[in-house]
Amino acid sequence: MELLLSSLSGLDPDALELEYGAVRSQSMLMKRDLGLTTEAGALKENIKKNRYKDILPYDQTRVVLSLLTSDLDTDYINASFVEGATAGKRYIASQAPLSSTVTDLWRMIWQHDVKVIVMACREVEMGKKKCECYWAQLHQATTFGPFTVSSQGETHPNEDVVVRALTVTYQQLSRSLTQYQFLSWPDHDIPYEAAGVLDLLERVRASQRSRTSPVLIHCSAGCGRTGVICALDYIYDLLVTKPITTDFSIMKIVLELRRQRPSAVQTKDQYRFIFSSVACLIERLLESSGPQIYSNRSELKTQDKQTTVTPASCNKRSLPPSHHYDNDPAGASAAPVYSHVRPRNKPLSLQLSATPIYDLASPTNHLSPRSNGEHHVAAAEPLSPTNDDYEEFSSSVTDTPGLCPPGGIGFNCRIQKPKGPRDPPAEWSRLER
Template identity: 60%
Template sequence: MELLPSLLDRLKAVDSRTVEQEYNVVRSESLTLKRDLGLTTETGALKENIKKNRYKDILPYDQSRVVLSLPTSGSSSDYINASFIKGASGDCRYVACQGPLSSTVCDFWRMIWQLDVKVIVMACREIEMGKRKCECYWAAARQVAAFGPFTVSNQGESRPNEDIVLRNISVSFQQETRSVVQYQFLSWPDHDVPYETSGVLDLLDRARNSQGFHSSPMLIHCSAGCGRTGVVCALDYIHDLLVTKQIAADFSILKIVLELREQRPSAVQTKDQYQFIFTAAISMFERFLQASVQQLHSNLPELKKPEKRSITTPAASANRSSQQRNMNDTYAVVNKSKQPLPPAPTAVATPRSSGGTRTLPPSHHYDNDPAGASAAPIYSSVKPRAKPLSHSLSATPIYDIAAPANHKATEGAEYQLVSAEHLSAAATNDDDYEDFSSSVSDMTSLCSPGGIGFNCRVRKPRGPRDPPAEWSRLER
């Protein structure tokens, strides 16, 4: 496999001009080989066989033709337009055959049965460009057809992709039944090439999988059994060279095609088909290299990834423990008192004028509390600095004042978070609340629209009477 990258580079370096020159060599050398090797086509040219040839200029060589030996009641002739093709190992790997005529379908099945063919690759359609290229030698899906003494049953059809039709065929002869798989490639025009190589390579992969280790030859045919059939044989031959590791430094597609033409006339029939072999071989080599790399990686022992371990120092361990304890003490508290707090009482006095006590909510459970429900909850509250205004009209404050009306008096005022116990202890001390001035001006400011947002002034009645006492004094 060390040669494969260099061979791949060599194939990629071949341009269209070189391909044309090589194909001209193929054509001229084919005539020389036919003359030097003494290849003849006398059997196919016999009067009784001439009508069995689809094309009069494509006749099998007598030296490599398939000789029918299976006698049937309908036909005793030994001729069929088909040739044996050797594989990379030197055995008869393929049978290159023309598409059967209506008069040769029976001979076609005679050959299949005689050679025990398991896989058929059909590289054409039945009708192309308005002309019949191949007789339908199978039955319709789920149907049965008789061709002489052979009963052919189509067990089912499928479409692995848009290019291929897969048929599972059962053929019976003299109370014996065999199975045959047929792959029909639909995207290969006559005297032309497919628009991409992946379809043909996929076709060959499927055919090889169906063939398995069966020793019988694979039957490949198109219409004449030379152009498209020769390309398929050449590509599978190259694949066998790769698999069996017989590919050498002198690898040459020209030599392979010439070997095919020694066994089947006009194999690889056009320059475009010859060029297609180069393109498909490049794709095949790239696939093979990629598969080899993946296999190499899969055979390597898996490298264990080192575990991530953190280096813990005594100081870091102590710091982490301290952070854990602090986290356990922090529940829903916005801010805690700087001094340590004793356990919270179950009831605290409220600053309401009605007096009495207010019972705190029951202990709350926290997920991060190691002591569970037994831990006393810590609460926080907002503590104002001065006493609220006590008005003579009411014993209790009129409003829950959020912001003091006298901005100057409260400039720089802050709110502090204190514990519930501290708040309970200071609840009886009036000095904990803000005390407003009792002057008339302060009261006017308090009740002005710009103060707390409401007009609290009692309107002066009209008429000559004494003003009420509430206007001139405030009761403390």
């Protein structure tokens, strides 16, 4: 483990960026070579059930709903099975439910006897709806189709996590489950420290224990933040159950996740976060193993400050994030507040990337559903609050308001650059006599 920690701490950020580029290119080759398809999600009757039109589950690994509660039910939900590192360990990587798919989510939970849910997003982020509320408010009961969900209690062990004890009843049978909502993970970004996510996973494992039912993990799309959580828990199981050999590769693990869930681990920053989190995880495991193993830690230092993760940075709070959340930090149980506060614009040089950051899992059969209120697929979504469930993952610079145009003045975006020469004043053309 010490050697693995040393190799993780000494990684060059530029090398990681190149490696993530290789992950993306190999993902496309893997999709082609294995014949991975997304035909079910692209069907006309299912397209409106997808939160994002470019993130569809592979037919080979999608969750098929067999529990039918009405004549209108189908077997489709935007969720994928992901195999864990040990025998019998499985995850369900799912998109956050829409208002029209909340019942489908509970059908899936009941069918697979899910006992633990990890929610890695908030209901509303940056003024955009990211997840429909599928649980009951504190000490209340809410009905979703034939399912009645009751809240038995809610705790806030720290500022990052809300823990909800829920009971779901279906046909006079009741089951208990626990939902962990992580509040400090900005969309399309990474947490400002690894400790919060690792603490979350410790709580999840304590709740799951030896159960063989899958752990349900979702963010908004079910690929970026969800993929990171799956990867970290997968690696934890490898570290504690199997000897680490020279062929250990985080890249291979991420590719294995992507074989099962499109675009798992969605950005290069999220990919880098896995490395720093695993280094932090190994530090914790070495500390818990006793002073004899951990005494070599002082020799495992590196000059690269961007990738070095020390016990201090693992266990202490760093600077708070600059992202603004719409929900009350004390817990997402409060009603969503649609704020007009927008995130600070990134430097233009960061936005004019030569290659797109996000992978697109495009369906094999492109269909354009009709616009019918809630289920509206737009070419680009405005930054103002909206009730649309669909949202584009990326937008061009020209589509984003508030940015200075390339070559503009820069210090004051409100002053526009003249578009061309102007005609001289008429007085200049008069001949003096």
